[in-house]
Amino acid sequence: MTRSPLVHSLELAARLGAVASVCEVVTTSPLSPSLTAVTLRGNAPTLAGQPGNDAMILVGESDEHVVRRRYSVRSVDEERDEFTLWVTTGHDGDGSHWAASAAPGDQVDVIGPRGKILLAEDVDWHLFMGDVSSLAAFYRMAESIDAPSQALFVVEISHSEDALTTQLADGVGVTGVFVDRAQRAPNDPAGLLSGLAALTLPPGRGHAYLFGEFSVMRALLRPLADRGLESTDVSSKSFWRAGRPNAAHGEPVKSDD
Numbered sequence: 001m002t003r004s005p006l007v008h009s010l011e012l013a014a015r016l017g018a019v020a021s022v023c024e025v026v027t028t029s030p031l032s033p034s035l036t037a038v039t040l041r042g043n044a045p046t047l048a049g050q051p052g053n054d055a056m057i058l059v060g061e062s063d064e065h066v067v068r069r070r071y072s073v074r075s076v077d078e079e080r081d082e083f084t085l086w087v088t089t090g091h092d093g094d095g096s097h098w099a100a101s102a103a104p105g106d107q108v109d110v111i112g113p114r115g116k117i118l119l120a121e122d123v124d125w126h127l128f129m130g131d132v133s134s135l136a137a138f139y140r141m142a143e144s145i146d147a148p149s150q151a152l153f154v155v156e157i158s159h160s161e162d163a164l165t166t167q168l169a170d171g172v173g174v175t176g177v178f179v180d181r182a183q184r185a186p187n188d189p190a191g192l193l194s195g196l197a198a199l200t201l202p203p204g205r206g207h208a209y210l211f212g213e214f215s216v217m218r219a220l221l222r223p224l225a226d227r228g229l230e231s232t233d234v235s236s237k238s239f240w241r242a243g244r245p246n247a248a249h250g251e252p253v254k255s256d257d
């Protein structure tokens, strides 16, 4: 029998204007050296929200504190009442441990839908830049682009098998660049900067979505401005920070203390 959400999940969801539900793990499957797909069942259409939204998962709990991590929804199957997350598991953290050890039948508190960055309307092209942690969001968003349009991807990967792809609607042109991290530090923006420099941006108005490591996201803002994007044409969100665990509520630590 499915239990009820914990009281602090219900309170947090109310504060966030979201919904707390208990979901059941249906399957987990490794997709690549860095990513594991986790499919959850329960209240899926609500928790999954729209392309760009994420769900907040309770990944660890002790007497003292609760650890939540946010994962973009990769896909939703309304008929089955299921949604799937792509979770990075190539590092040592509460979220990666949760995904690596999750088993069918596990029950987990989920708060959703979360997140404010959705697909921009009335633009001619969409530019998605980040690392593997951003692929779920990028592909769900890109799959919802109406033709005619163009989607451009610059994604840094550490393993060639992380170069997962997707199929977009007919009439949506795709330019995809996977940049090899080549042993660079995860907060070194050089890879994405060189990928951007090599890219010819299409004519017309575009919107850029930057999801990934804290310092890398910051380093991309100026070069995008130099390429003609107004600040309102760029949506940036740090997903994690090199060398620093995310805070218990799921956000990367912003201060340098």
Ligand SMILES: Cc1cc2nc3c(=O)[nH]c(=O)nc-3n(C[C@H](O)[C@H](O)[C@H](O)COP(=O)(O)OP(=O)(O)OC[C@H]3O[C@@H](n4cnc5c(N)ncnc54)[C@H](O)[C@@H]3O)c2cc1C
Residues within 6 Å of the ligand: 054, 069, 070, 071, 072, 073, 086, 087, 088, 089, 090, 091, 092, 093, 094, 095, 096, 097, 115, 132, 133, 134, 135, 136, 137, 186, 237, 238, 239, 240, 241, 242, 243, 244, 245, 246, 247, 250, 251, 252
């Ligand atoms: C809105 C939002 C959406 C997100 N969507 C996704 C998503 O779809 N998929 C996803 O995997 N993550 C996503 N994240 C990031 C996710 O919430 C976690 O921060 C991340 O999985 C790390 O959590 P953790 O508990 O495993 O590690 P933490 O305890 O946060 O960190 C432990 C250590 O691992 C390092 N680390 C953390 N993440 C990575 C990484 N990706 N690569 C290398 N080292 C890392 C940290 O620097 C730290 O040193 C999202 C974050 C936000 C805010």
